[in-house]
Amino acid sequence: MGIIKTSKLIFDYIRKDEEENIEEIKRAIDGVSLDLEKGQFIAILGHNGSGKSTFAKQLNAILLPTEGTVWIQDLDTSREENLWEVRKKTGMVFQNPDNQIIGNIVEEDVGFGPENLGVPTEEIWKRVDESLKSVGMAAYRLKSPNRLSGGQKQRVAIAGVMAMRPQCIVLDEPTAMLDPNGRKEVVKTVHELNRKEGITVLLITHYMEEVTGADRVIVMDEGKVVMDGTPREIFSQVEKLKSYRLDVPQVTELAYELKQKGLDLPDGILTLDELMENLLPRFAERFPGEVILENGGSHGN
């Protein structure tokens, strides 16, 4: 069994009027059973309102299942005695960078989690040092969070989570409010943590470019898991993704369009390099002597 497991998970948002009568029930998660493997980089895609953020909040026991169960390494999140252990094991990073930094100084914010856990002072300092280094923010440790860019703030938030030594980090649309550079910065940081520290990453997003490097991509729609596979498997189904209000990276879409026009290309091309590998030989054939196959200064995106 993996690090996170859910079984027939259902979650309803219940709205009550002033007299506590139920006014509206909205099913946000509808029977999700998933088993997520330790050490993987997993991306959850879905349009706004697909239930992906609600799902994320289940993993940290911020929300508890209406029906079904969530286990974090054998711990049932709905049992009260597991609450703090669960929150220690899965760290959460949220969407709005301003609304999750508590400290007035970067290093103090990173220390906030360990302080809550009752970690001894010396150990806190060690963890703060390591965490800030692991997200590349050591140089900013004495800065005020208000002076940082959006991407930097999110990296601080990630460091704050890392300092709690979690098994897994769940990032709930951490890039939605960032500019393209900030987005790249955050995604790169998370990939590094996954690779170097072996941390299990669950990245929730609607930006397709951010999931091409994932081990596994899960697509949610109307509270259900509708697609589940490797990025290549997912992105080879362009029409299906579009029906879920999603998109594919431009390179993938171009390859798909070319294929529609009769060009024989493999399914689910994800990167510029892959596209070139497949296109250049054809051009070399078409324009012999003019087109060179070996890298003439690739622009790598």
Next chain:
Amino acid sequence: MAIKAEHINYVYGKGTAFEQHALKDVNLEIEAGEFVGLIGHTGSGKSTLIQHLNGLLRATDGKLYYNGRNIYEEGYDMRALRSHVGLVFQYPEHQLFEIDVFTDVCFGPKNQGLNKEEAAKRAKEALTMVGLDESYYKRSPFELSGGQKRRVAIAGVLAMNPDVLILDEPTAGLDPKGRDEILDQIKRLHEERNMTIILVSHSMEDVARYVDRILVMNHGEKVFDDTPKEVFQHYKELEAMGLAAPEITYVVQTLKSHGVPIDTSITTIEEARDEIIRLLGK
């Protein structure tokens, strides 16, 4: 021409330690009916620039004309200017405050001095333009979805019946479908109502797809002002400014660098597809 800026300079916090030269000698002409994209990384001065165009910020130096009149001349009616030049801020849904959608959209027209009936007529038109029907009129703006809130907020500016509409990242935080819906609606405003549009965006793909002309800001200066095709040829310079070109630009540039005789001014998927198919003779 609708807007003309001459040697606009803007210095924040003049004389303090935080002094910052946010705009440096910006010259600019925007014709009525144009669809212009404004790009630049965070802090490049693009937000400061658009706030000048409707008089929310006043240039420390330089002249700004709207329809031929200098807006800094004495007695110029700034509030009238703001109804001609509508500005939709980033995350505009944060400015909603009224009890229901309809009343909120009426706020602008009422401030313009229109009576109740006229304001209501404007609000109806504006809400129709953004694709919200009568079933939304009496709903609280706060119980709508993110995308719907955003559209209500845009309608709030449209209801003032502006000739120029400036939008600061209108798609921030929206999912791909929501993004396309908003951008398509903006395009329709441009085409059907001949509205002048200035679109601030971080997405080069969106800019390449929708606008006729791109302005690039960097460190408070206007560095490029040309068609998307021309501007994205300078993708290396754009990268040096912390920007990029659309992914498709990288596809055609890489092909070109390997000797493929491809037109490097291509910026959209459709163009690239057709050009590749043509070259491969299929």
Next chain:
Amino acid sequence: MLKDITLGQYYPVDSILHKLDPRTKLFGTMVFIISLFIANDIWAYVIATVFLASAIKLSNVPLKFMVRGLKAIVFLLLISVSFNLFLTPGTAVVSLGFLKITKEGMIVAGFMGIRLIYLVVGSSIMTLTTTPNQLTDGLEKSLDFLNRFHVPVHEVSMMMSIALRFIPILVEETDKIMKAQMARGADFETGNLIQKAKNMIPLLVPLFISAFRRATDLAMAMEARCYRGGEGRTKMKPLKYGNQDRVTYLVYVLYLAAIIGLRILRVQIF
């Protein structure tokens, strides 16, 4: 305009003052404020000036930065100085109709001005050299004894620290919403008082909604990071007095003794 307020702002440099225990600085500020009210002699002010000047020097914060903080109180300063200037009875020096400036008035106004300026500069030294978190830690620890009377000291200091973090964010947000409503033709300047108050609704409602949203988000983020009140919490920067603090307390004692001594020994000048 709001950016000019240096009171409550932290200035991140390294200095002896930055390294002192926040309690030492809190106490020092108190001592200094008390001393200003005891001082009634030119020599006492000279000592206070030396004390303040050394503190400024030791803080490594540029004097210019502190002086800018005074901008916020210029109005208050003008009022209290002119009150004293014109309303102190005594020998008239200048007469402007029914207003007259007296010799006594000039002295009192002068001391009043200095006192106010020193007060603001003195307390801003504390906030400039102490992070809001250290400050609240200092308060929390100093007021520890109140816990026995069931005062939630930790919670209150946590709230203060969070408020300090969000003030600049909300100021920025206010500016943004104001501009956004102005772009929709809102008018925040003209009209009578009631009109003006009514015109604030388009600003205040969004601001409150945003503040509540931020509060909810923040509460969730804190819970997600295992925050559960003060119990069982350790400190990253626990407060511990060092030698420099002991020396500083000695300086306070000497300083206060000098000021009090002067008051007892010398004749009053006003």
